[in-house]
Amino acid sequence: MDSNLSSNIPVPIFELKNVNKQFGSFQSLININLQIQAGDRVALVGSSGAGKSTLINLLNGTLQPSEGEVWVLGRNLASLRPKSLRQVQQQIGTIYQQFHLVDNLRVIHNINAGHLGRWSFLKAAVSLIFPRDVETAARALKQVGMLEKLYQRTDRLSGGQQQRVAIARVLVQNPIAILADEPISSLDSERSREIIQLLRQLSQDSGKTLVTSLHAFEYAHTYYQRIIGLRQGRILFDAPAEAVSPAMVEALYRLKD
Amino acid sequence: MSIDPKQPSLLNWRTLWGLLFVAAVIWSLHLAGLFERDQVNVGGWTLVVRFLLAAFSPELSSEFLHLTLEATLQTLTYAVCGTFFSVLLGLVGGVLSSEVWWLSKGFQAYWLAVRAFLAIPRAIHELIWGLFLINIFGLDPLVAVLAIAIPFGAITAKVFAEILDETPRTSLLALLNSGVSPLNAFAYSLIPQAFPNLLSYTFYRFECSIRSAAVLGIIGAGGLGYQILLSLQSLRYEQMWTFLIALVLLSGATDFWSAMLRRQLGATSRLDLNVLNLSQRQKPLDQDHRLVSLSLFGVIVLLIFSFWYVKADFTKLWTPRTAQLLAGLIQDSFPPDISQLSQVLTLAAQTLAMSLLAITIAGIGGILLSFPAANNFLLPGGILDPGRNSHLGTAVLVFTRFFLLFTRAVPEPIWALIFLFVFFPGILPGAIALGIHNLGILGRLMAEVTENLDQRAARSLKALGATGSQVFLYGVLPCTLPRFVAYILYRWEVCIRATLIVGFVGAGGLGRLLTEQLSSFDYRGVIATLICFICLTFLVDLISATVRRTLR
Numbered sequence: 001m002d003s004n005l006s007s008n009i010p011v012p013i014f015e016l017k018n019v020n021k022q023f024g025s026f027q028s029l030i031n032i033n034l035q036i037q038a039g040d041r042v043a044l045v046g047s048s049g050a051g052k053s054t055l056i057n058l059l060n061g062t063l064q065p066s067e068g069e070v071w072v073l074g075r076n077l078a079s080l081r082p083k084s085l086r087q088v089q090q091q092i093g094t095i096y097q098q099f100h101l102v103d104n105l106r107v108i109h110n111i112n113a114g115h116l117g118r119w120s121f122l123k124a125a126v127s128l129i130f131p132r133d134v135e136t137a138a139r140a141l142k143q144v145g146m147l148e149k150l151y152q153r154t155d156r157l158s159g160g161q162q163q164r165v166a167i168a169r170v171l172v173q174n175p176i177a178i179l180a181d182e183p184i185s186s187l188d189s190e191r192s193r194e195i196i197q198l199l200r201q202l203s204q205d206s207g208k209t210l211v212t213s214l215h216a217f218e219y220a221h222t223y224y225q226r227i228i229g230l231r232q233g234r235i236l237f238d239a240p241a242e243a244v245s246p247a248m249v250e251a252l253y254r255l256k257d
Numbered sequence: 258m259s260i261d262p263k264q265p266s267l268l269n270w271r272t273l274w275g276l277l278f279v280a281a282v283i284w285s286l287h288l289a290g291l292f293e294r295d296q297v298n299v300g301g302w303t304l305v306v307r308f309l310l311a312a313f314s315p316e317l318s319s320e321f322l323h324l325t326l327e328a329t330l331q332t333l334t335y336a337v338c339g340t341f342f343s344v345l346l347g348l349v350g351g352v353l354s355s356e357v358w359w360l361s362k363g364f365q366a367y368w369l370a371v372r373a374f375l376a377i378p379r380a381i382h383e384l385i386w387g388l389f390l391i392n393i394f395g396l397d398p399l400v401a402v403l404a405i406a407i408p409f410g411a412i413t414a415k416v417f418a419e420i421l422d423e424t425p426r427t428s429l430l431a432l433l434n435s436g437v438s439p440l441n442a443f444a445y446s447l448i449p450q451a452f453p454n455l456l457s458y459t460f461y462r463f464e465c466s467i468r469s470a471a472v473l474g475i476i477g478a479g480g481l482g483y484q485i486l487l488s489l490q491s492l493r494y495e496q497m498w499t500f501l502i503a504l505v506l507l508s509g510a511t512d513f514w515s516a517m518l519r520r521q522l523g524a525t526s527r528l529d530l531n532v533l534n535l536s537q538r539q540k541p542l543d544q545d546h547r548l549v550s551l552s553l554f555g556v557i558v559l560l561i562f563s564f565w566y567v568k569a570d571f572t573k574l575w576t577p578r579t580a581q582l583l584a585g586l587i588q589d590s591f592p593p594d595i596s597q598l599s600q601v602l603t604l605a606a607q608t609l610a611m612s613l614l615a616i617t618i619a620g621i622g623g624i625l626l627s628f629p630a631a632n633n634f635l636l637p638g639g640i641l642d643p644g645r646n647s648h649l650g651t652a653v654l655v656f657t658r659f660f661l662l663f664t665r666a667v668p669e670p671i672w673a674l675i676f677l678f679v680f681f682p683g684i685l686p687g688a689i690a691l692g693i694h695n696l697g698i699l700g701r702l703m704a705e706v707t708e709n710l711d712q713r714a715a716r717s718l719k720a721l722g723a724t725g726s727q728v729f730l731y732g733v734l735p736c737t738l739p740r741f742v743a744y745i746l747y748r749w750e751v752c753i754r755a756t757l758i759v760g761f762v763g764a765g766g767l768g769r770l771l772t773e774q775l776s777s778f779d780y781r782g783v784i785a786t787l788i789c790f791i792c793l794t795f796l797v798d799l800i801s802a803t804v805r806r807t808l809r
Contacts, residue, residue, distance in 0.1 A: 061720065062716060086724065089719075100716070101714060124727050131264070148262055151263075
């Protein structure tokens with residue numbers, strides 16, 4: 001990192017150095033080198049099984065690489081003690097395809113879960129009975145346009161609504177970077193457009209870095225500055241959105257080599 | 258913000274039931290005399306120490322081991338024969354009390370009548386059946402076999418009926434519409450379709466039968482329960498531990514076999530068997546037919562061996578003397594004697610208190626121990642993987658599981674006798690005994706809930722930097738607690754029935770009165786007490802069902 005500091009180049013938010021990831025005998029990611037800077041809006045595209053979700057899970061510290069290094073906010077995740085790892089993770093908010101909310105809890109508690117990295121155990125426990133920081137949660141829910149659902153049980157909401165709750169949770173978490181792993185794959189096209197627009201607007205307004213994995217190329221082209229194409233665990237291209245040609249896209253989704 | 262939605266009031270069904278529960282526990286403790294009397298018999302502690310020390314030197318002479326083996330086989334064969342008859346009864350009763358059978362015959366509501374009729378043998382505990390049957394057949398192994406077969410047959414019938422009613426009917430209807438008679442149509446469609454579930458349940462019943470066969474020992478039916486009781490009463494603790502170990506092994510081996518087989522048959526977990534939710538049944542991943550066929554072969558061998566070994570005099574079933582004795586017994590029992598009604602009602606309140614305290618102990622203890630006993634919790638890769646020192650996690654898991662196995666393998670009356678060393682007779686030792694036994698069962702059931710938990714939400718919380726305890730609080734507890742409560746309520750229904758058997762060894766409640774009435778041949782009193790007891794169990798069932806419905 002010394003060279004970065006001396007030459008005044010800002011530390012990248014995410015950096016992957018020669019990363020390989022293997023599950024058993026399956027090579028999910030092969031030799032990935034990647035830098036994502038503060039404020040970038042990046043779309044990861046590729047067919048299913050290309051390694052998009054694995055990449056996202058490496059970036060938020062859920063998975064560790066088989067080889068290589070993952071640097072987040074200038075720290076090598078592999079070298080961190082659990083407490084420091086949690087502090088880094090607190091700065092990374094993740095949204096999932098299947099929402100991954102706690103079904104049995106009310107919306108307010110799922111949103112407040114965004115505070116968990118900062119809250120003490122006691123405060124977290126009390127909040128389950130007497131909700132704390134209600135105003136912050138309400139403001140976040142209002143931003144995603146669902147204020148009236150604050151005290152609903154989460155499993156009573158529709159898919160699009162649950163994804164909005166997940167976004168509100170990230171808002172409350174207030175991280176430096178937002179990762180979204182196929183956030184629209186479980187939603188219909190109308191809902192998909194709303195969610196993607198919402199994500200872009202949030203990242204634009206607050207200057208947060210946004211990394212979204214997408215199955216469909218069209219949204220990536222319209223809403224993101226930079227597109228990374230993944231195919232069978234390798235980076236096929238990494239280019240500004242306007243520089244991605246139809247031929248590159250075709251190569252990305254072609255069935256055989 | 259003026260348009261904020263209003264925070265819902267804290268006064269809802271959940272808090273209401275919670276407050277009622279706390280009040281009920283305080284009332285129970287009051288009835289147990291905890292606030293007035295001295296409960297602990299200080300002199301008993303030396304016996305407890307002797308008892309515990311004996312665990313390190315169980316009697317292992319070859320002669321004695323031979324006796325242990327005999328007793329173990331006796332308990333096993335009672336269970337096998339009892340299960341065999343209860344499944345026979347269950348199949349007949351199950352078909353007759355299923356809605357789909359009567360629909361296929363073109364009648365409407367007869368199944369309800371059959372079900373209502375079956376509720377009566379189900380409500381009477383095996384031990385009571387045993388005591389009744391002893392009066393007819395004398396001390397014959399037949400008593401133990403029938404005492405298991407009758408109530409378990411009624412339970413199996415109910416569950417089989419529910420399984421049959423939940424099995425898809427299209428193929429059955431196709432056969433019926435082409436003119437096949439209902440019995441043949443059943444045999445060629447619904448029964449084979451439901452077979453894996455029926456078989457799973459049969460094995461689960463077999464696990465229960467082993468425990469029941471041991472309990473029946475205390476009324477003199479022989480086997481491990483009887484031997485444990487004898488050695489406990491004659492203060493030969495070293496021998497008692499040998500029997501206890503044999504019982505734990507027998508019970509553990511049965512549980513293990515049954516669990517493995519059920520996984521092969523499509524993973525009907527114990528939970529789903531208890532609170533039947535077969536719609537969630539998973540497809541078996543890779544069926545190992547060898548295990549299933551090997552088990553079926555084992556079952557046949559075990560059946561033949563058991564019927565040969567048990568030496569029950571089945572001819573007694575149809576001798577005229579049996580009919581005579583039965584008629585005499587019925588004549589002696591009616592009309593019920595209600596002169597002791599006020600005493601019976603006081604004891605009923607005590608029995609209810611005993612069951613409440615027992616389920617409180619079992620519920621709280623079960624919840625606490627279920628997490629370390631779950632295989633996806635402290636181990637590497639688990640929800641609360643401590644990261645370092647994975648051996649500790651494994652050690653905790655093995656120890657907790659063994660503890661749970663031990664507590665549930667020792668029958669309730671034996672626990673009661675042990676606690677009567679240090680407690681004065683009353684509902685408290687009974688409640689603790691029932692609580693400890695059920696703790697073992699609930700702990701295992703709840704560990705399975707945690708093992709089947711969808712971990713994605715918990716992992717997403719971990720990914721945003723929550724600590725282990727916070728993940729537990731937000732990602733694990735909210736998902737598991739509702740099911741825990743459902744199983745606690747279900748187990749409470751079992752507990753109230755089991756109060757009888759701890760009452761038999763002097764732990765108070767209606768069970769104790771029943772023992773006195775039975776030993777003085779006061780059958781009219783027995784009938785009055787039994788009716789009151791059955792009403793009490795129905796009351797508990799009703800409360801439990803209501804709470805479960807409002808918490809859903």
